Amino acid sequence: MDKPTRRIFLKDLGAATAGLSVASDSAPASQVPGRPQSGVAESKVFTPTSIMAIAAHPGDAFFTMGAAVALQIHLGARGVFVSLSLGEKGSVKIAPAEYGSLQREAAERAGRILRAQVAFLDYRDGEIPVSDEAKFAVCDLIREYKPDIIVTHWRGSWHKDHQACYAIVNDAVFYAGLPALARKLPAHATRSLYFADNWEDAEGYTPDTYLEITPVFEPWAKACAAFPMWRGETGFRYNDYYGSLAVSRGCLSGNKYAVALMSPPEQRTRRVQTL
Numbered sequence: 168m169d170k171p172t173r174r175i176f177l178k179d180l181g182a183a184t185a186g187l188s189v190a191s192d193s194a195p196a197s198q199v200p201g202r203p204q205s206g207v208a209e210s211k212v213f214t215p216t217s218i219m220a221i222a223a224h225p226g227d228a229f230f231t232m233g234a235a236v237a238l239q240i241h242l243g244a245r246g247v248f249v250s251l252s253l254g255e256k257g258s259v260k261i262a263p264a265e266y267g268s269l270q271r272e273a274a275e276r277a278g279r280i281l282r283a284q285v286a287f288l289d290y291r292d293g294e295i296p297v298s299d300e301a302k303f304a305v306c307d308l309i310r311e312y313k314p315d316i317i318v319t320h321w322r323g324s325w326h327k328d329h330q331a332c333y334a335i336v337n338d339a340v341f342y343a344g345l346p347a348l349a350r351k352l353p354a355h356a357t358r359s360l361y362f363a364d365n366w367e368d369a370e371g372y373t374p375d376t377y378l379e380i381t382p383v384f385e386p387w388a389k390a391c392a393a394f395p396m397w398r399g400e401t402g403f404r405y406n407d408y409y410g411s412l413a414v415s416r417g418c419l420s421g422n423k424y425a426v427a428l429m430s431p432p433e434q435r436t437r438r439v440q441t442l
């Protein structure tokens with residue numbers, strides 16, 4: 168999709184950034200001598216905005232997008248986790264059918280911990296297609312849940328399912344906001360889109376938004392622990408990595424814990440009357 172086209176369907180960009188960027192009373196980011204101050208909250212005014220995480224696999228949804236969802240719920244908004252597949256091929260020890268059931272149960276348990284809704288599409292792990300059928304399926308979920316904000320994968324991933332999810336979501340946002348595109352439910356324009364900080368999607372990832380997650384760090388970590396893979400049982404130490412990343416991003420933004428997010432280039436444009 169070209170930028171001007173998508174931009175039409177992302178409304179009120181400036182307000183959306185303020186909505187997710189929670190104003191904080193904590194100290195600003197540590198000042199490094201010679202380096203300009205950065206990362207100070209732009210606004211003390213925020214409105215809790217509903218949020219949808221859309222991931223290729225349930226673990227991605229909760230580990231990399233879950234803290235942002237938890238925070239919006241904590242602030243009084245609705246949150247929903249969408250997984251395009253169950254990630255059922257993610258274990259070398261457990262057969263896909265059984266592991267898929269475990270993944271679904273873990274996601275539902277994690278959703279209950281965070282008071283979030285959970286939805287699944289039934290694409291096969293490793294085989295998520297970049298098709299209009301998939302884009303319309305996600306479009307229909309966006310029209311059903313009406314999120315103000317969507318968080319998804321960045322395209323710079325080594326994992327084909329993550330790349331597919333990025334492509335699907337970008338076009339699904341477009342389809343969902345197109346009034347003339349007749350589906351079962353009326354159009355819904357998403358206000359803003361963010362890409363999550365995922366170790367598998369690191370190529371060209373440049374965060375521009377830091378969201379303090381201190382109030383929800385503990386429940387978020389508890390929700391992630393519903394997944395056996397969180398504890399490193401599939402080979403990668405997700406708990407150590409994402410727990411430490413929350414500390415690291417917190418250091419950079421002057422908070423105890425934070426997550427970093429990346430906006431699409433056109434969403435970074437600010438409209439101001441004075442500098």
Ligand SMILES: [Zn+2]
Pocket residue numbers: 223224227326329
């Ligand atoms: Zn994944």
